[in-house]
Amino acid sequence: MRDIIEGPPEPGxxxxxxxxRLAWFxxxxxxxxxxxxxxxxxxxxxxxDYPGG
Known part of the structure; x- marks a missing residue:
């Protein structure tokens, strides 16, 4: 079964x-x-609502 939430990227x-990245931002x-x-x-x-304000 595929993970719904991905972990952090591997180092490197x-x-x-x-x-x-810009689209997400x-x-x-x-x-x-x-x-x-x-x-x-x-x-x-x-x-x-206030009258006159």
Whole structure:
């Protein structure tokens, strides 16, 4: 049976291609930004509305 979670790379193993590492970085950065924005809008929706503010 194939492992679902891979272990760390072997010492001396070549790193993954640059495009793959950059794709992971960009994907994680966009996901983090989206979660932060959604959390901010959700918290803002919980605040009461003040007249004139």
């Amino acid at each position: 193993a070549p790193p993954p291609p640059l495009w793959k 960009v994907g994680l950065a966009l996901a983090a930004s989206a979660v932060t924005a959604l959390t901010a809008y959700a918290m803002k929706a919980l605040l009461p």
